[in-house]
Amino acid sequence: MAEANPMLSLDALTFESGHAALDQGIAAIAAGxxxxxxxxxxxxxxxxxxxxxxxxxxxxxxxxxxxxxNVPENVQKLAALYGVDQLLTQP
Structure with a gap:
């Protein structure tokens, strides 16, 4: 199994933290x-x-x-509700 991303350290994925989280993830992706x-x-x-x-x-x-x-259960449920759970499939 691949190691988890050490560059991504989030304690919240909410409306208030979304923009910063987006930027942090984009930087991590750019770093490979x-x-x-x-x-x-x-x-x-x-x-x-x-x-x-x-x-x-x-x-x-x-x-x-x-x-x-380790996607939080409520995020998995929201993705399923929106019909996008297949796009967020875990290994």
């Missing part, structure tokens, strides 16, 4: 990181789904495959 461990995320709302999808788009544009591990 492909595994994002979201185990430290304690607070998340629907903005989390938007951020994860934006990261996926950025990774695909860079011809990389991005993997999310």
């Amino acid at each position: 990181e492909t595994v994002f461990d979201l185990g430290g995320v304690g607070a998340a709302d629907s903005s989390a789904v938007a951020v994860l999808l934006a990261w996926q788009r950025r990774a695909r544009a860079a011809k990389q495959r991005l993997t999310f591990i």
Whole structure:
């Protein structure tokens, strides 16, 4: 199993933290990181789904495959509700 991304340290993926999280993830992708461990995320709302999808788009544009591990359950449920859970599939 690949090691989780040490550049990505998030405790929240919410409306308030979304822009900073987006930037942090984009920088990690640009540095070649492909595994994002979201185990430290304690607070998340629907903005989390938007951020994860934006990261996926950025990774695909860079011809990389991005993997999310330890996605919070509420984010998984929101992604399923929105019909995008397949885009955020974990390994």
